[in-house]
Amino acid sequence: MAGISLRKIRKSFGALTVVHDIDLEIADKEFIILVGPSGCGKSTTLRMIAGLEEVTSGDLVIGNTIVNDVPSKDRDIAMVFQNYALYPHMTVYKNMAFGLELRRAPKEEIEQKVKDAAEILDITHLLNRKPKALSGGQRQRVALGRAMVRSPEVFLLDEPLSNLDAKLRSAMRAEITKLHRRLDATFIYVTHDQVEAMTMADRIVVMKDGHIQQVDTPQVLYDRPVNMFVAGFIGAPQMNFLPVTITPEGATLTASFNGENLPLPARLIESVSGRYENKACVLGLRPENFHERMPLDVDPALTVSMQVDVELVEPMGPEVHLNAMLGGHQIVARVSPRCGARIGDQLTLIADLSTAHLFDPQSEMALA
């Protein structure tokens, strides 16, 4: 069992607190990803779990044991660093075997484990080579292999793909996910890349300024972000935020934007009803909520036509990202490549509000 509990964990460097009393339960064999912008405390949290940073206060529990004062080597964890941290003077084999040698494991066992890990990672042909000769991807595999040979209960990965090119990163994402299934161990992975987080994780922990913003599955984070930060951070291109005023219209409520009343879905009306009438809110619309023509699978009552001025067209292949001005606000719309929009065009887009979000402008918390 290698469930991990972070209970009111705090990390301070002198007067500066970088992790603020966070609570987190990580289940055994879970693949959990800590994601957030630079400086949000995700790597520090990981390093505390690894035992490379002391916990200022709170309890760090692995299995059933509080490990705050347990040395890193005794925590049954293995860490893969961003820069791989391979020993340049050692061959791949020696790099992988080093940890086991320090633990005085029998030579036969070391050989077997290195061989097995090398086969899984397809690096058998590299075993007698030094890191200098290896490409980034190969080094990354070696770093993973070095962690694997120790057969730890928990793998900690600190932005392991950030030094790779886009193509290789995509390939390695899939490999790490497969590896997690194969090894059946707990993976805690740190990244600032939300695509990595979305594609690999069982659950994602979104962090900002040393606080956990939301912990949930990728789809829930995408569909039901708890605040504007999560809504903006998860999803690429990010969610569009438009300032609106909640306006009563007959028996219902609408969101008034740029002199136009936008219809709201029942769940949003319910959440703002009685609290936000005639008050300002922030409307969140994903780029895919904009369409160049009326889609068949949405309720027409929850759509509205909007005139936008196209400022930039980004062809992505299967789709086009339009950067446009809407009522003085910059938005990004994800439309079909066949829409034929060009820079400077004035375009009418259909906004689908059925999956829109509303946020409180002060607290930035979601209202539904």
Next chain:
Amino acid sequence: MNWLTNYYFGEGKGIDKNAPKPTGLRLLAHVLGREWWELIKLNLLFIAFSLPLITLPAAYGAMVRISVEMIEDRTVYLWRDFWAAFRTGFVRTSVLGALLCGGGLLCAQAISTYATAAKASLAFAPPLAIALLVAVALPLFGAHLFAALGLGRDRPLRDVLRASAIGVLTRPLPGLAALAVVALLWLAHIWFYPVSVLLPVLVNFSLGALVTSFATLKGVRLSLAFCTTEPEDGAAARPIRS
């Protein structure tokens, strides 16, 4: 100093899994490029272990065994593997080394005697030629023998001796070429002395062992396969560590 840091820590081109494996002299160059620093350390280790003189054959045997591992592209833990090879092969290599040295001394004596006698009478020319031939064949056999000991360390001595003899007879030219390289290494040391004073300390022994092992390995491997008296279970391919 950035260039040094980049050289040491920088990313390489990567190694293609499906790239054709180098053969022949390219393989030798590949091994030299990869293991040059280990060869220097191996040379120093050999010198240190040979200082009592009586340990020289065992140290040479261990050095050849390490060279074989390098050629076979296996991971080498220099100190550990050298010591293991030295310890486990001590008796065998010492006895065989002593016999080879004795043979060499006899040969030198015979050449000296017959050369003097041949000046007086041409009747001594044939034995002189035979002595010279043996003087060349003996180190050639020695090179094959030590390579065979390194490769077939778990094999009976009879197999190893037979394989070495067959190796000498079937593929003598690579071995002779390797011996010529070794001779050149030492001649270079003598010719360029004192500039070359560090040559024996740094590379002469280990490089010589690597080159002779490389040259004789193919013949020895084929011969060992031919001289099987026990069922093969891949013993010859097993790494040194035990």
